[in-house]
Amino acid sequence: MDPLTVLVRESAQNSLDAADPAGGGVRYSIGLSQPGSEQLLRWRSLLCPGPERANLGIEELLSSGNPVMAVISDRGTQGLGGPLRADVALAPGADFVNLLRNIGEPRDRQFGGGTYGFGKGVLFTTSSIGTILVRTRCRWQGRLQTRLIAAALGTGFQRDGRVYTGRHWWGPIINEIPDPMLDTKAEDIADYLDLPPMHPNETGTDIVIMGAALGTVAVGSEDDEERPRTVHQAAEYLASAMMWNLWPLMLPTDAGVVPLHCQVTADGVNISLPRPEEEPCIRPFVDAYRALDEAPTIIRRKRPATVLGHFAIRTGIAPIHTTVASLAAPFTGSAHHCARMRAPRLVVDYLEGPRSTNDVVHYGAVFVADPEHDQAFADAEPPTHDAWVPDKLTGNAASIIRRAEVELRTELATYVEQQNGMSLSGGTQPPLGALSSRLAGLIPTASGPGADGSGGTFRPDGGGVPAAARITNAPRMVRLDGASRIVAGFQVHPASRPITVQVVTSVALDVGSENEPPVGADIPVVLELRDEVGRIIPGSIVTVGPADRRDWTVVIRPASGAAAKVRLLVTEDDDV
Incomplete structure:
Protein backbone atom coordinates (compact mmCIF):
# COMPACT_ATOMS: atom_id res chain seq x y z
CA MET A 1 0.00 0.00 0.00
CA PRO A 228 9.60 11.97 -6.49
CA ARG A 229 6.07 13.34 -6.52
CA THR A 230 5.66 17.07 -6.66
CA VAL A 231 3.48 18.78 -4.07
CA HIS A 232 0.64 19.00 -6.59
CA GLN A 233 0.97 15.36 -7.67
CA ALA A 234 0.98 14.22 -4.05
CA ALA A 235 -2.09 16.33 -3.28
CA GLU A 236 -3.97 14.81 -6.21
CA TYR A 237 -2.99 11.34 -5.01
CA LEU A 238 -4.21 12.14 -1.49
CA ALA A 239 -7.54 13.32 -2.91
CA SER A 240 -7.89 10.03 -4.79
CA ALA A 241 -6.96 8.02 -1.68
CA MET A 242 -9.68 9.84 0.26
CA MET A 243 -12.23 8.99 -2.43
CA TRP A 244 -11.45 5.26 -2.44
CA ASN A 245 -11.03 4.76 1.30
CA LEU A 246 -13.43 7.25 2.88
CA TRP A 247 -16.33 7.53 0.42
CA PRO A 248 -18.97 5.87 2.68
CA LEU A 249 -18.38 8.62 5.24
CA MET A 250 -18.53 11.35 2.59
CA LEU A 251 -22.17 10.49 1.86
CA PRO A 252 -25.01 12.22 3.73
CA THR A 253 -26.88 10.18 6.32
CA ASP A 254 -30.67 9.89 6.46
CA ALA A 255 -30.59 12.98 8.69
CA GLY A 256 -28.72 14.91 6.00
CA VAL A 257 -25.43 15.03 7.94
CA VAL A 258 -22.16 14.27 6.13
CA PRO A 259 -19.99 12.43 8.70
CA LEU A 260 -16.70 13.44 7.04
CA HIS A 261 -16.03 16.58 4.98
CA CYS A 262 -12.72 16.09 3.15
CA GLN A 263 -10.36 18.67 1.66
CA VAL A 264 -6.88 18.62 0.13
CA THR A 265 -4.75 21.65 -0.72
CA ALA A 266 -1.42 22.12 -2.50
CA ASP A 267 0.34 25.37 -1.60
CA GLY A 268 -3.02 26.78 -0.54
CA VAL A 269 -4.91 25.78 -3.71
CA ASN A 270 -7.86 23.39 -3.34
CA ILE A 271 -7.68 20.07 -5.19
CA SER A 272 -10.99 19.03 -6.74
CA LEU A 273 -12.71 16.36 -4.67
CA PRO A 274 -15.99 15.36 -6.34
CA ARG A 275 -18.87 13.82 -4.43
CA PRO A 276 -18.53 10.01 -4.48
CA GLU A 277 -21.81 9.53 -6.34
CA GLU A 278 -20.49 11.81 -9.10
CA GLU A 279 -17.27 9.85 -9.70
CA PRO A 280 -17.95 7.15 -12.37
CA CYS A 281 -15.42 4.62 -11.09
CA ILE A 282 -16.81 4.76 -7.53
CA ARG A 283 -20.50 5.22 -8.27
CA PRO A 284 -21.46 1.49 -8.45
CA PHE A 285 -20.11 1.05 -4.92
CA VAL A 286 -22.14 4.05 -3.77
CA ASP A 287 -25.27 2.63 -5.41
CA ALA A 288 -24.67 -0.72 -3.73
CA TYR A 289 -24.06 0.96 -0.38
CA ARG A 290 -27.37 2.82 -0.60
CA ALA A 291 -29.11 -0.41 -1.58
CA LEU A 292 -28.17 -1.83 1.83
CA ASP A 293 -30.99 0.27 3.30
CA GLU A 294 -33.50 -0.95 0.72
CA ALA A 295 -33.17 -4.65 -0.06
CA PRO A 296 -29.86 -6.08 1.18
CA THR A 297 -28.81 -9.69 0.89
CA ILE A 298 -28.22 -11.20 4.33
CA ILE A 299 -24.93 -13.10 4.49
CA ARG A 300 -25.36 -15.99 6.91
CA ARG A 301 -23.49 -18.89 8.42
CA LYS A 302 -25.63 -22.02 8.72
CA ARG A 303 -23.86 -23.84 11.56
CA PRO A 304 -24.09 -22.35 14.07
CA ALA A 305 -26.74 -20.09 12.53
CA THR A 306 -25.72 -16.44 12.64
CA VAL A 307 -25.90 -13.30 10.53
CA LEU A 308 -22.42 -12.32 9.33
CA GLY A 309 -23.34 -9.08 7.56
CA HIS A 310 -25.29 -7.33 4.83
CA PHE A 311 -24.47 -7.31 1.12
CA ALA A 312 -25.60 -5.48 -2.02
CA ILE A 313 -24.29 -5.22 -5.58
CA ARG A 314 -24.95 -2.83 -8.45
CA THR A 315 -23.83 -2.53 -12.07
CA GLY A 316 -22.82 0.61 -13.94
CA ILE A 317 -21.29 1.64 -17.24
CA ALA A 318 -17.50 1.45 -17.07
CA PRO A 319 -15.83 4.84 -17.73
CA ILE A 320 -13.41 5.12 -20.62
CA HIS A 321 -11.28 8.00 -19.38
CA THR A 322 -9.19 8.02 -16.22
CA THR A 323 -9.67 10.84 -13.73
CA VAL A 324 -7.80 12.16 -10.70
CA ALA A 325 -9.73 9.60 -8.64
CA SER A 326 -7.96 6.82 -10.59
CA LEU A 327 -4.54 7.67 -9.11
CA ALA A 328 -5.00 5.74 -5.86
CA ALA A 329 -7.42 3.12 -7.18
CA PRO A 330 -6.85 -0.18 -5.31
CA PHE A 331 -7.17 -2.16 -8.53
CA THR A 332 -6.50 -1.69 -12.22
CA GLY A 333 -9.13 -1.66 -14.92
CA SER A 334 -12.86 -1.64 -14.40
CA ALA A 335 -14.49 -2.44 -11.06
CA HIS A 336 -15.36 -6.07 -10.27
CA HIS A 337 -14.92 -5.93 -6.53
CA CYS A 338 -16.69 -5.86 -3.19
CA ALA A 339 -15.87 -3.06 -0.73
CA ARG A 340 -15.72 -4.65 2.71
CA MET A 341 -16.15 -2.64 5.90
CA ARG A 342 -17.08 -2.79 9.56
CA ALA A 343 -19.43 -0.61 11.60
CA PRO A 344 -17.15 2.49 11.41
CA ARG A 345 -17.84 2.40 7.63
CA LEU A 346 -14.18 2.81 6.72
CA VAL A 347 -13.34 0.65 3.71
CA VAL A 348 -11.14 -2.24 4.80
CA ASP A 349 -10.37 -3.57 1.32
CA TYR A 350 -11.80 -4.38 -2.10
CA LEU A 351 -12.33 -8.12 -2.51
CA GLU A 352 -11.86 -9.08 -6.15
CA GLY A 353 -14.62 -10.97 -7.92
CA PRO A 354 -14.86 -12.45 -11.43
CA ARG A 355 -14.87 -10.06 -14.37
CA SER A 356 -17.88 -9.55 -16.55
CA THR A 357 -17.60 -10.71 -20.16
CA ASN A 358 -19.09 -7.36 -21.20
CA ASP A 359 -16.34 -4.75 -20.90
CA VAL A 360 -18.88 -1.95 -21.30
CA VAL A 361 -20.12 -2.52 -17.75
CA HIS A 362 -18.51 -2.75 -14.35
CA TYR A 363 -19.95 -3.66 -10.98
CA GLY A 364 -19.40 -2.74 -7.37
CA ALA A 365 -20.57 -4.55 -4.26
CA VAL A 366 -20.55 -3.63 -0.59
CA PHE A 367 -20.42 -5.86 2.51
CA VAL A 368 -20.85 -4.46 6.00
CA ALA A 369 -20.05 -6.82 8.86
CA ASP A 370 -22.80 -7.35 11.42
CA PRO A 371 -22.16 -5.33 14.61
CA GLU A 372 -22.53 -8.49 16.70
CA HIS A 373 -19.28 -9.79 15.20
CA ASP A 374 -17.43 -6.47 14.97
CA GLN A 375 -14.76 -7.64 17.41
CA ALA A 376 -13.96 -10.74 15.35
CA PHE A 377 -13.60 -8.71 12.15
CA ALA A 378 -11.52 -6.06 13.96
CA ASP A 379 -9.20 -8.71 15.39
CA ALA A 380 -8.69 -10.09 11.88
CA GLU A 381 -7.25 -6.79 10.67
CA PRO A 382 -3.48 -6.17 10.52
CA PRO A 383 -2.17 -2.87 11.94
CA THR A 384 -2.98 -1.05 8.69
CA HIS A 385 -6.61 -2.31 8.80
CA ASP A 386 -6.49 -3.22 5.09
CA ALA A 387 -7.53 -6.90 5.13
CA TRP A 388 -9.33 -9.59 7.11
CA VAL A 389 -6.85 -12.37 7.85
CA PRO A 390 -8.46 -15.44 9.46
CA ASP A 391 -5.11 -17.17 10.01
CA LYS A 392 -4.37 -14.88 12.96
CA LEU A 393 -7.56 -16.02 14.71
CA THR A 394 -8.80 -19.29 16.20
CA GLY A 395 -12.10 -20.98 16.94
CA ASN A 396 -15.39 -19.24 16.24
CA ALA A 397 -13.77 -15.93 15.23
CA ALA A 398 -11.71 -17.58 12.49
CA SER A 399 -14.79 -19.45 11.27
CA ILE A 400 -16.75 -16.17 10.99
CA ILE A 401 -14.07 -14.53 8.83
CA ARG A 402 -13.57 -17.53 6.55
CA ARG A 403 -17.29 -18.17 6.04
CA ALA A 404 -17.95 -14.49 5.28
CA GLU A 405 -15.36 -14.53 2.48
CA VAL A 406 -16.66 -17.79 1.03
CA GLU A 407 -20.23 -16.47 0.96
CA LEU A 408 -19.15 -13.18 -0.60
CA ARG A 409 -17.22 -14.91 -3.37
CA THR A 410 -20.25 -17.08 -4.05
CA GLU A 411 -22.53 -14.03 -4.30
CA LEU A 412 -20.14 -12.27 -6.69
CA ALA A 413 -19.71 -15.33 -8.90
CA THR A 414 -23.48 -15.95 -9.05
CA TYR A 415 -24.20 -12.34 -9.94
CA VAL A 416 -21.61 -12.23 -12.74
CA GLU A 417 -22.81 -15.55 -14.14
CA GLN A 418 -26.36 -14.19 -14.32
CA GLN A 419 -25.20 -10.94 -15.92
CA ASN A 420 -23.08 -12.76 -18.50
CA GLY A 421 -26.02 -14.97 -19.41
CA MET A 422 -28.28 -11.97 -19.90
CA SER A 423 -25.64 -10.26 -22.03
CA LEU A 424 -25.17 -13.30 -24.28
CA SER A 425 -28.90 -13.71 -24.76
CA GLY A 426 -29.33 -10.05 -25.64
CA GLY A 427 -32.03 -9.69 -23.01
CA THR A 428 -30.58 -6.58 -21.36
CA GLN A 429 -28.93 -3.56 -22.90
CA PRO A 430 -27.37 -0.66 -20.96
CA PRO A 431 -29.54 2.48 -20.89
CA LEU A 432 -28.57 5.30 -23.24
CA GLY A 433 -28.00 7.75 -20.41
CA ALA A 434 -25.54 5.38 -18.76
CA LEU A 435 -23.86 4.65 -22.08
CA SER A 436 -23.34 8.35 -22.64
CA SER A 437 -21.69 8.54 -19.24
CA ARG A 438 -19.28 5.79 -20.27
CA LEU A 439 -18.52 7.44 -23.58
CA ALA A 440 -17.94 10.75 -21.91
CA GLY A 441 -15.99 9.55 -18.91
CA LEU A 442 -17.81 12.41 -17.22
CA ILE A 443 -20.71 12.77 -14.83
CA PRO A 444 -24.12 12.85 -16.50
CA THR A 445 -26.76 15.31 -15.36
CA ALA A 446 -30.15 14.12 -14.23
CA SER A 447 -31.27 13.87 -17.85
CA GLY A 448 -28.19 11.90 -18.88
CA PRO A 449 -26.09 13.98 -21.34
CA GLY A 450 -22.33 13.78 -21.36
CA ALA A 451 -19.40 15.27 -23.24
CA ASP A 452 -16.26 14.02 -24.90
CA GLY A 453 -13.25 15.40 -26.72
CA SER A 454 -12.62 14.21 -30.24
CA GLY A 455 -9.73 11.75 -30.56
CA GLY A 456 -7.13 12.87 -28.04
CA THR A 457 -7.48 16.60 -28.56
CA PHE A 458 -7.74 17.45 -24.89
CA ARG A 459 -4.48 15.74 -23.95
CA PRO A 460 -2.27 18.28 -22.18
CA ASP A 461 0.77 17.21 -24.18
CA GLY A 462 -1.09 18.05 -27.40
CA GLY A 463 -0.41 14.68 -28.97
CA GLY A 464 -2.24 14.19 -32.26
CA VAL A 465 -3.51 17.78 -32.36
CA PRO A 466 -3.22 20.21 -35.31
CA ALA A 467 -0.56 22.81 -34.72
CA ALA A 468 -2.90 25.77 -35.20
CA ALA A 469 -5.29 25.02 -32.31
CA ARG A 470 -5.95 22.39 -29.69
CA ILE A 471 -8.42 21.58 -26.94
CA THR A 472 -6.70 22.31 -23.63
CA ASN A 473 -9.48 21.62 -21.11
CA ALA A 474 -11.51 18.46 -21.60
CA PRO A 475 -15.25 18.93 -22.11
CA ARG A 476 -17.15 18.78 -18.83
CA MET A 477 -20.73 19.20 -17.69
CA VAL A 478 -21.59 22.30 -15.64
CA ARG A 479 -24.65 24.27 -14.56
CA LEU A 480 -24.88 27.74 -16.10
CA ASP A 481 -27.84 29.96 -15.20
CA GLY A 482 -29.74 26.91 -14.01
CA ALA A 483 -29.23 24.91 -17.22
CA SER A 484 -26.95 21.99 -18.09
CA ARG A 485 -24.12 23.04 -20.38
CA ILE A 486 -20.96 21.46 -21.75
CA VAL A 487 -17.88 23.66 -21.57
CA ALA A 488 -14.42 23.04 -23.03
CA GLY A 489 -11.31 25.14 -23.40
CA PHE A 490 -9.20 25.52 -26.50
CA GLN A 491 -6.11 27.50 -27.39
CA VAL A 492 -5.16 29.06 -30.71
CA HIS A 493 -1.44 29.01 -31.38
CA PRO A 494 0.33 32.25 -32.39
CA ALA A 495 0.51 32.85 -36.14
CA SER A 496 1.48 35.67 -38.48
CA ARG A 497 -1.97 35.71 -40.09
CA PRO A 498 -5.56 35.41 -38.78
CA ILE A 499 -6.78 31.93 -37.94
CA THR A 500 -10.44 30.94 -38.05
CA VAL A 501 -11.62 28.21 -35.68
CA GLN A 502 -14.99 26.51 -35.91
CA VAL A 503 -16.19 24.30 -33.05
CA VAL A 504 -18.07 21.32 -34.48
CA THR A 505 -20.22 19.06 -32.30
CA SER A 506 -21.88 15.72 -32.94
CA VAL A 507 -23.47 12.91 -30.96
CA ALA A 508 -20.78 10.42 -29.85
CA LEU A 509 -21.48 6.77 -30.50
CA ASP A 510 -19.61 3.72 -29.28
CA VAL A 511 -18.17 3.28 -32.80
CA GLY A 512 -17.71 6.89 -33.89
CA SER A 513 -20.06 9.84 -34.11
CA GLU A 514 -23.50 10.61 -35.51
CA ASN A 515 -22.96 13.31 -38.13
CA GLU A 516 -26.41 12.94 -39.71
CA PRO A 517 -28.96 12.61 -36.88
CA PRO A 518 -32.51 11.39 -37.52
CA VAL A 519 -35.06 14.05 -38.45
CA GLY A 520 -36.20 15.89 -35.35
CA ALA A 521 -33.51 14.36 -33.13
CA ASP A 522 -31.97 16.44 -30.39
CA ILE A 523 -28.40 17.45 -31.21
CA PRO A 524 -25.68 19.33 -29.28
CA VAL A 525 -25.51 23.00 -30.27
CA VAL A 526 -22.65 25.47 -29.82
CA LEU A 527 -24.13 28.53 -28.12
CA GLU A 528 -21.18 30.88 -27.75
CA LEU A 529 -17.43 31.34 -27.48
CA ARG A 530 -15.75 33.30 -24.69
CA ASP A 531 -12.20 34.58 -24.47
CA GLU A 532 -10.14 34.76 -21.30
CA VAL A 533 -11.28 38.31 -20.46
CA GLY A 534 -14.96 37.49 -20.85
CA ARG A 535 -15.70 38.71 -24.42
CA ILE A 536 -18.61 36.67 -25.82
CA ILE A 537 -19.06 35.72 -29.47
CA PRO A 538 -22.39 34.02 -30.30
CA GLY A 539 -22.19 30.92 -32.45
CA SER A 540 -19.42 28.47 -33.18
CA ILE A 541 -16.87 30.43 -35.25
CA VAL A 542 -14.16 32.86 -34.20
CA THR A 543 -11.31 34.47 -36.14
CA VAL A 544 -8.17 35.10 -34.08
CA GLY A 545 -5.63 37.63 -35.28
CA PRO A 546 -1.95 37.77 -34.26
CA ALA A 547 -2.70 40.29 -31.47
CA ASP A 548 -5.93 38.67 -30.21
CA ARG A 549 -6.49 36.50 -27.13
CA ARG A 550 -5.35 32.90 -27.50
CA ASP A 551 -7.37 31.07 -24.81
CA TRP A 552 -11.08 30.44 -25.45
CA THR A 553 -14.00 28.61 -23.84
CA VAL A 554 -16.86 27.08 -25.81
CA VAL A 555 -20.34 26.71 -24.30
CA ILE A 556 -22.52 23.93 -25.73
CA ARG A 557 -26.14 22.98 -25.16
CA PRO A 558 -26.10 19.16 -24.80
CA ALA A 559 -28.44 16.70 -26.42
CA SER A 560 -30.59 14.92 -23.87
CA GLY A 561 -29.49 11.34 -23.22
CA ALA A 562 -26.39 11.45 -25.43
CA ALA A 563 -22.70 12.24 -25.27
CA ALA A 564 -21.35 15.14 -27.32
CA LYS A 565 -18.14 14.89 -29.32
CA VAL A 566 -16.27 18.17 -29.76
CA ARG A 567 -13.86 18.88 -32.65
CA LEU A 568 -11.99 21.94 -33.92
CA LEU A 569 -11.86 22.87 -37.62
CA VAL A 570 -9.06 25.35 -38.29
CA THR A 571 -8.76 27.57 -41.39
CA GLU A 572 -5.56 29.43 -42.20
CA ASP A 573 -5.75 31.18 -45.60
CA ASP A 574 -7.59 28.60 -47.72
CA ASP A 575 -6.28 25.50 -45.94
CA VAL A 576 -8.36 23.48 -43.44
Missing part, protein backbone atom coordinates in the same frame (compact mmCIF):
# COMPACT_ATOMS: atom_id res chain seq x y z
CA ASP A 2 1.30 3.45 -0.91
CA PRO A 3 2.45 5.34 2.23
CA LEU A 4 0.15 8.26 1.38
CA THR A 5 -2.81 5.87 1.30
CA VAL A 6 -1.83 4.59 4.74
CA LEU A 7 -1.56 8.19 5.93
CA VAL A 8 -5.09 8.97 4.77
CA ARG A 9 -6.60 5.81 6.24
CA GLU A 10 -4.95 6.17 9.63
CA SER A 11 -5.27 9.92 10.13
CA ALA A 12 -8.91 10.00 9.01
CA GLN A 13 -9.65 7.12 11.36
CA ASN A 14 -8.11 9.04 14.26
CA SER A 15 -10.19 12.10 13.41
CA LEU A 16 -13.40 10.08 13.19
CA ASP A 17 -12.72 8.37 16.49
CA ALA A 18 -12.40 11.85 18.05
CA ALA A 19 -15.64 13.18 16.50
CA ASP A 20 -17.68 15.50 18.70
CA PRO A 21 -21.03 13.74 19.30
CA ALA A 22 -22.76 17.12 19.30
CA GLY A 23 -21.11 18.25 16.06
CA GLY A 24 -22.41 18.22 12.51
CA GLY A 25 -19.69 16.01 11.09
CA VAL A 26 -15.91 16.09 11.05
CA ARG A 27 -14.02 18.51 8.79
CA TYR A 28 -10.85 16.69 7.80
CA SER A 29 -8.13 18.13 5.59
CA ILE A 30 -4.55 17.60 4.49
CA GLY A 31 -2.56 20.58 3.27
CA LEU A 32 0.83 20.29 1.55
CA SER A 33 3.16 23.27 1.24
CA GLN A 34 6.77 24.29 0.91
CA PRO A 35 7.38 27.15 3.36
CA GLY A 36 9.33 30.20 2.27
CA SER A 37 12.63 31.29 3.78
CA GLU A 38 11.00 33.59 6.36
CA GLN A 39 8.73 30.84 7.67
CA LEU A 40 11.60 28.33 7.76
CA LEU A 41 13.59 30.81 9.83
CA ARG A 42 10.74 30.87 12.36
CA TRP A 43 10.74 27.08 12.59
CA ARG A 44 14.53 27.05 13.10
CA SER A 45 14.43 29.71 15.80
CA LEU A 46 11.78 27.72 17.64
CA LEU A 47 12.97 24.12 17.36
CA CYS A 48 16.76 24.59 17.23
CA PRO A 49 17.33 26.84 20.24
CA GLY A 50 20.50 25.53 21.89
CA PRO A 51 23.72 23.52 21.55
CA GLU A 52 22.23 20.19 22.67
CA ARG A 53 20.23 18.76 19.83
CA ALA A 54 18.56 15.43 19.24
CA ASN A 55 20.57 14.64 16.09
CA LEU A 56 17.31 14.11 14.23
CA GLY A 57 18.30 16.30 11.31
CA ILE A 58 15.81 19.07 12.15
CA GLU A 59 18.22 21.93 11.54
CA GLU A 60 19.49 20.37 8.31
CA LEU A 61 15.91 19.93 7.06
CA LEU A 62 14.88 23.48 7.90
CA SER A 63 18.01 24.83 6.22
CA SER A 64 17.55 22.85 3.00
CA GLY A 65 15.32 25.48 1.41
CA ASN A 66 12.49 23.29 0.09
CA PRO A 67 11.13 20.90 2.75
CA VAL A 68 7.49 19.90 2.47
CA MET A 69 5.19 20.40 5.43
CA ALA A 70 2.05 18.26 5.54
CA VAL A 71 -0.62 19.57 7.89
CA ILE A 72 -3.42 17.18 8.87
CA SER A 73 -6.30 19.10 10.44
CA ASP A 74 -9.66 18.19 11.89
CA ARG A 75 -12.47 20.29 13.24
CA GLY A 76 -15.76 19.14 14.69
CA THR A 77 -13.74 16.81 16.90
CA GLN A 78 -13.08 16.82 20.63
CA GLY A 79 -9.36 17.43 20.25
CA LEU A 80 -6.72 15.43 22.09
CA GLY A 81 -8.03 15.52 25.64
CA GLY A 82 -7.27 13.74 28.86
CA PRO A 83 -4.19 14.04 31.11
CA LEU A 84 -0.80 15.22 29.85
CA ARG A 85 1.21 12.42 31.46
CA ALA A 86 1.10 8.67 30.85
CA ASP A 87 1.56 7.90 34.57
CA VAL A 88 -1.81 9.45 35.45
CA ALA A 89 -4.67 6.97 35.84
CA LEU A 90 -6.33 6.99 32.44
CA ALA A 91 -10.02 7.20 31.73
CA PRO A 92 -11.72 6.76 28.35
CA GLY A 93 -10.86 9.70 26.10
CA ALA A 94 -7.16 9.96 27.05
CA ASP A 95 -6.35 10.82 23.44
CA PHE A 96 -3.36 13.10 24.10
CA VAL A 97 -1.49 10.39 25.98
CA ASN A 98 -2.51 7.66 23.53
CA LEU A 99 -1.23 9.60 20.53
CA LEU A 100 1.87 11.27 21.94
CA ARG A 101 3.04 9.22 24.92
CA ASN A 102 1.96 5.58 24.56
CA ILE A 103 2.34 3.01 21.81
CA GLY A 104 0.10 -0.03 21.35
CA GLU A 105 -2.91 0.95 23.43
CA PRO A 106 -6.12 -1.00 22.72
CA ARG A 107 -9.09 0.95 21.40
CA ASP A 108 -11.37 2.42 24.04
CA ARG A 109 -14.50 2.97 21.91
CA GLN A 110 -17.09 0.43 20.81
CA PHE A 111 -17.02 0.14 17.02
CA GLY A 112 -13.99 2.42 16.91
CA GLY A 113 -11.81 2.30 13.83
CA GLY A 114 -8.50 1.66 15.59
CA THR A 115 -7.56 -1.56 17.29
CA TYR A 116 -4.08 -1.23 18.81
CA GLY A 117 -2.92 2.21 17.79
CA PHE A 118 0.06 1.14 15.67
CA GLY A 119 -1.26 3.22 12.79
CA LYS A 120 -0.17 6.43 14.49
CA GLY A 121 3.35 5.45 13.50
CA VAL A 122 2.64 6.54 9.92
CA LEU A 123 2.64 10.13 11.14
CA PHE A 124 6.30 9.72 12.08
CA THR A 125 7.38 7.48 9.19
CA THR A 126 5.94 9.93 6.65
CA SER A 127 8.34 12.53 8.06
CA SER A 128 11.86 12.27 6.64
CA ILE A 129 13.17 13.12 10.11
CA GLY A 130 10.52 11.27 12.14
CA THR A 131 9.22 14.49 13.66
CA ILE A 132 5.73 15.98 14.07
CA LEU A 133 4.33 19.07 15.77
CA VAL A 134 0.82 18.89 17.27
CA ARG A 135 -1.53 21.70 18.25
CA THR A 136 -4.85 20.67 19.74
CA ARG A 137 -7.69 22.32 21.63
CA CYS A 138 -9.84 20.16 23.88
CA ARG A 139 -12.12 20.45 26.87
CA TRP A 140 -10.24 19.46 30.02
CA GLN A 141 -11.38 19.77 33.62
CA GLY A 142 -14.36 21.88 32.68
CA ARG A 143 -12.66 24.40 30.37
CA LEU A 144 -11.12 24.73 26.94
CA GLN A 145 -7.37 24.11 26.82
CA THR A 146 -4.96 24.56 23.92
CA ARG A 147 -1.89 22.30 23.83
CA LEU A 148 1.16 22.40 21.55
CA ILE A 149 4.03 19.94 21.55
CA ALA A 150 6.51 18.40 19.11
CA ALA A 151 7.48 14.74 19.16
CA ALA A 152 9.98 12.58 17.29
CA LEU A 153 10.84 8.91 16.88
CA GLY A 154 14.56 8.46 16.35
CA THR A 155 17.00 5.63 16.96
CA GLY A 156 18.06 4.51 20.42
CA PHE A 157 21.35 5.70 21.91
CA GLN A 158 23.41 5.72 25.10
CA ARG A 159 24.66 8.75 27.01
CA ASP A 160 26.48 8.95 30.37
CA GLY A 161 25.82 5.29 31.05
CA ARG A 162 22.09 5.52 30.41
CA VAL A 163 20.08 3.91 27.60
CA TYR A 164 17.60 6.08 25.72
CA THR A 165 14.77 4.88 23.48
CA GLY A 166 15.19 7.53 20.79
CA ARG A 167 11.78 9.07 21.50
CA HIS A 168 11.88 12.84 21.89
CA TRP A 169 9.50 15.62 22.87
CA TRP A 170 9.81 19.38 22.58
CA GLY A 171 8.23 21.56 25.24
CA PRO A 172 8.83 23.07 28.67
CA ILE A 173 10.49 20.54 30.99
CA ILE A 174 8.59 20.04 34.22
CA ASN A 175 9.94 17.47 36.67
CA GLU A 176 12.28 16.14 33.96
CA ILE A 177 9.40 15.53 31.53
CA PRO A 178 8.72 17.71 28.46
CA ASP A 179 5.12 18.91 28.61
CA PRO A 180 3.15 20.79 25.96
CA MET A 181 2.88 24.54 25.76
CA LEU A 182 -0.55 25.55 27.02
CA ASP A 183 -3.26 28.07 26.17
CA THR A 184 -2.03 31.56 25.24
CA LYS A 185 1.58 30.43 24.80
CA ALA A 186 0.48 27.53 22.56
CA GLU A 187 -1.79 29.79 20.51
CA ASP A 188 0.95 32.39 20.06
CA ILE A 189 3.35 29.74 18.74
CA ALA A 190 0.67 28.34 16.42
CA ASP A 191 0.14 31.82 14.97
CA TYR A 192 3.92 32.35 14.74
CA LEU A 193 4.26 29.13 12.70
CA ASP A 194 1.20 30.01 10.58
CA LEU A 195 -0.80 26.92 11.51
CA PRO A 196 -4.41 26.70 10.25
CA PRO A 197 -6.80 29.10 12.02
CA MET A 198 -8.96 27.86 14.87
CA HIS A 199 -11.97 29.84 16.12
CA PRO A 200 -11.94 30.82 19.82
CA ASN A 201 -14.53 28.25 20.94
CA GLU A 202 -13.58 25.58 18.43
CA THR A 203 -11.98 22.24 19.29
CA GLY A 204 -9.84 20.14 17.00
CA THR A 205 -6.28 19.17 16.13
CA ASP A 206 -3.52 20.10 13.68
CA ILE A 207 -0.61 17.70 13.10
CA VAL A 208 2.36 19.05 11.14
CA ILE A 209 4.52 16.34 9.53
CA MET A 210 7.93 17.93 9.05
CA GLY A 211 9.79 17.10 5.86
CA ALA A 212 6.96 14.99 4.51
CA ALA A 213 8.06 12.21 2.14
CA LEU A 214 5.56 12.24 -0.71
CA GLY A 215 6.52 9.01 -2.44
CA THR A 216 7.25 8.54 -6.12
CA VAL A 217 5.40 8.48 -9.42
CA ALA A 218 6.19 6.21 -12.36
CA VAL A 219 7.87 7.75 -15.40
CA GLY A 220 7.23 6.18 -18.77
CA SER A 221 6.37 2.52 -19.20
CA GLU A 222 9.26 0.97 -17.29
CA ASP A 223 8.38 -0.12 -13.76
CA ASP A 224 11.76 0.92 -12.38
CA GLU A 225 11.57 4.48 -13.72
CA GLU A 226 10.26 6.67 -10.92
CA ARG A 227 10.71 10.21 -9.68
